[in-house]
Amino acid sequence: MSVNTSVHVSLEEAKLLVEYLESGQQEKADELIAEIQSPINSELFAEIGKLTRQLHDSLNNFQLDSRLNDLATADIPDAKERLNYVITRTEEAANKTMDAVESIFPVVETIQKQIKAVNPLWQKLMHNKLDLPEFKSLCIDIDILLKTTDKESVRMHDLMTDVLMAQDFQDLTGQVIRKVIDLVREVEDSLIGMLTAFGISSEGSSEPSKPKVGDNLVEGPIVNAAQRDDVVVDQDDVDDLLSSLGF
């Protein structure tokens, strides 16, 4: 083993060496000898030490940034609640609307049935083939038809108004979603800030990463179909694709 004669061992180092050896820490003793002999190693250790301190300080700074803490503990849970609210409101609106629509269907059917019932005798009248008893019967039926239609028209009008009012969810959910978009923007900025602080450039990637997909490529409704070539835009596209493959 060659000896580096330009290296000077210090008293502290020698004492430390004895300490290691006396306590049986052979590895540490060997490391210390290696350090003493090769100053380059100690420069490396110094660099690592410096980086570790920098990392420690950066991490401390983040802990001191209460905005991040707020985001994590208050705003994100709040955003989740808000989005759940959107789901609830839209579900309510959909059900309200469908309730009104389902009430209207039988009303319309009733009117159609009554018109069909009246029609044969009416046609006879139009062709001057009605006898008097039939005429009386027709008058009664038409009277009922008029009264029913009048009453049911009012009901339909009210139900239509219910449908109109049920759309009020859009305004409320729109406002809530806007707030969540603001929050997401803030988290995005914080994340970019964090990447920058660690010296990682966020402009490194040349193309924006594709949206995350789950099992079986699930992605949910496509919101940017115009910018993509891997999706279909309507039912005709689907049918064309399937028939072109022989399905």
Added chain:
Amino acid sequence: MFSPEGALDKNMKVLVVDDFSTMRRIVKNLLRDLGFTNISEADDGSTALPMLKEGSFDFVVTDWNMPGMQGIDLLKAIRADANLSHIPVLLITAEAKKEQIVMAAQAGVNGYIVKPFTAATLNAKLDKIFERLG
């Protein structure tokens, strides 16, 4: 499933599968409008499969994206079960990637409808499915 005249028997037992109750309601309403009266519901592929194994269903209408068992996996399970493989399956879904459509066709789906869809589309696809089987 088919009445003696060869026309579609609208008494057939249909299972509608979707994790959103509003969508199940819409599909159920549309099917009722078309004359189907015997309609059951499930809120996930994982709840639908036991119902199918138990219940002599004639037709399945299902969503794709569901948290427990996806529609595509339900379809595969149906096709893999000797007692169920004959059941026609219609996918109604917002999943619109070409790869997914091909995946579904290769897994043996009988029809694929993308959301948003119209009542007319549903009607046309149903006709097509049952015409093909007749």
